[in-house]
C-alpha cells in the first residue's frame with residue numbers, strides 16, 4: 379500500500395505552462411489513494427480548466443474566496459487544518475514571491491499561510507526568471523520557513539530556451555511526497571545537541587585563529603535529526619550556512635569557550651550530543667583591545683593557552699541514557715587514534731574522517747567516514763554527499 383493512501387493533500391496550481399503536468403500529478407496522487415483538494419490561482423485557470431481537475435479529484439476546485447452566486451465562503455483555515463500536506467506545482471515566480479512575503483491576495487496564498495502541515499513547492503518558470511536574484515532570495519526565504527523545495531530541472535522550456543526552470547516531473551513529485559510520508563521519524567521526542575563549524579579565537583579586534591571547517595557536516599546532521607522528528611540545538615561557530623528546518627534552534631558562537639558554555643547549557647536536557655565542530659585547540663592568552671599595529675610593535679609573540687575540550691567535558695557530565703558522539707579528523711594512525719579518543723573522551727561512538735581520502739573532510743560537499751562504537755564494532759562507509767553521510771551516522775547512532 380502506498381504511504382499516500384488516505385492522506386489529505388492540497389494541490390496548489392498556479393498560472394504556468396507546466397499546469398498541464400498537474401493533471402498527471404493529480405491522477406498519480408488519487409491512484410495512490412490520497413484525497414486531493416485542488417486550489418488554483420486565478421491565472422491557473424487560464425492554463426487548465428477546473429472541470430478537468432474537479433472530475434479527477436471528485437471535489438469542486440477552490441479558487442475564489444466566495445462562490446459567486448451563493449456567497450458561500452470557502453474557508454482556507456479549515457483547508458489548512460484538513461491537509462496532511464500541501465504541494466504547489468507549478469509554483470510561479472509571482473506566487474513564490476507572494477508566499478515569501480505573506481501577500482495573501484488569493485485563495486492559494488491564504489491557504490498556504492493557514493497550512494499547518496508540510497508544504498512542498500515545485501517551481502516552474504523561464505530560466506532567466508529562475509536565475510534572477512529576487513527568485514533565488516524568495517526561494518531561500520521559503521526554505522528558511524521550513525518548506526521543501528522540489529528543485530526544477532534543466533531542459534527545454536516553453537519559451538524554446540534551454541535551461542533550469544522546468545517543473546520536476548509529476549512522477550518524481552509524487553515520489554517525494556511518498557518518501558515524506560514513509561520517512562522514519564525514529565527520533566521523535568528526542569532532544570539532540572549538535573556542534574558544527576570552526577571556532578574563532580580572537581587575537582585583536584580584527585584578527586583571529588581559526589580553521590577551514592565549513593560546518594557542512596554538522597548542519598547536515600542537524601537537518602537529518604530534525605527531519606527524523608528530533609528537536610535540535612545546533613551550536614555553530616562562524617560559518618555562512620543557514621538552517622532550513624524550523625525544528626533546529628541555531629545558537630551562534632564564536633570561540634571555544636562560548637561553544638562550551640552553550641553546550642553545558644543544552645547538554646543536561648539532551649538525549650544525544652554530536653560533537654562535529656572543529657574546535658580550535660588553543661586560544662591567545664590575552665586579546666589586544668586595539669588593532670596590533672605594524673609600525674609600533676616588534677614582531678608580536680602570541681602566547682597561547684589550551685582551550686577546554688568540549689567533548690571531554692560533556693563526557694564527564696554524561697548521565698546513563700545519554701549518548702555522546704564525537705568526530706576525529708586524522709592524518710596518521712587513523713583507527714588507533716580514533717579509538718583512543720573514543721575512550722579518553724568517554725564517547726559512545728566516534729566518526730573518523732581521514733584527511734588521506736580524496737573528497738573527504740573540510741570544505742567538501744562529500745565525505746567518507748568510518749564509525750567506531752564503544753562496544754568495539756566498526757563500520758566503514760563509501761564516499762557520499764554529506765547529507766547521505768548524515769543519514770548513515772544517525773542510523774548508526776540509533777542502532778547503539
Ligand code: CTP
Nearest residue numbers: 653654655657685686687688689704705706707
Ligand atoms: N573537540 C571538542 N573540544 C576541543 C577539541 C575537540 O569538543 N577542544 C571534539 C571535536 O568536536 C571532535 C572530537 O573532540 O568531536 C575530536 O576532535 P579532534 O580535533 O580530532 O581531536 P583533539 O581532541 O583536538 O585531538 P588532536 O587535535 O590531538 O587530534
